[in-house]
Amino acid sequence: MSENDSQQKQPVLNCHVCGGQCCRYFALQIDKPRSAEDYDHLRWYIAHRDVALFIEDKEWYLQVNNKCDFLSNEGKCGMYHNRPKICRDYGWDESGETECHGNTGANDHEHFFANLAALETYLIQKGKRWSGISKEEFAALRTKN
Numbered sequence: 001m002s003e004n005d006s007q008q009k010q011p012v013l014n015c016h017v018c019g020g021q022c023c024r025y026f027a028l029q030i031d032k033p034r035s036a037e038d039y040d041h042l043r044w045y046i047a048h049r050d051v052a053l054f055i056e057d058k059e060w061y062l063q064v065n066n067k068c069d070f071l072s073n074e075g076k077c078g079m080y081h082n083r084p085k086i087c088r089d090y091g092w093d094e095s096g097e098t099e100c101h102g103n104t105g106a107n108d109h110e111h112f113f114a115n116l117a118a119l120e121t122y123l124i125q126k127g128k129r130w131s132g133i134s135k136e137e138f139a140a141l142r143t144k145n
């Protein structure tokens with residue numbers, strides 16, 4: 001899912017037809033970056049394939065875009081009756097009170113970084129210099145952005 005998909009996709013909020021969008025990645029909260037070394041660690045994470053970062057409610061998350069081995073080609077859970085609790089707790093219901101956005105492409109992210117360039121642009125704009133880059137080099141990047 002990406003932030004900009006929402007306008008192109010029609011909402012399909014139903015586990016039977018959504019294709020298991022929530023089974024195609026997982027995300028873990030990570031420590032809020034505070035130092036130049038922390039910012040450089042973010043660069044390291046996102047330099048890896050199929051990894052993204054996002055900020056939601058001011059907290060940072062690492063997202064691994066890798067589908068669950070138990071998601072079938074038909075988008076169904078292959079261990080439904082024995083699935084982990086986190087899978088049971090996450091879901092869609094008609095009240096709309098769950099976290100799930102189905103395959104609408106919508107999400108609650110304040111910022112989503114799909115690649116290193118997107119992250120660096122954000123850090124540059126925020127004036128967050130990472131280790132390994134000199135003050136002068138960083139200042140030059142800030143001027144360009």
Ligand code: SF4
Nearest residue numbers: 015018020022091100
């Ligand atoms: S919980 Fe939401 S994202 Fe997951 S399968 Fe159901 S509708 Fe799709």
Ligand code: SF4
Nearest residue numbers: 023068070071077087
């Ligand atoms: S165990 Fe089932 S519900 Fe949980 S992520 Fe895998 S396919 Fe989805």
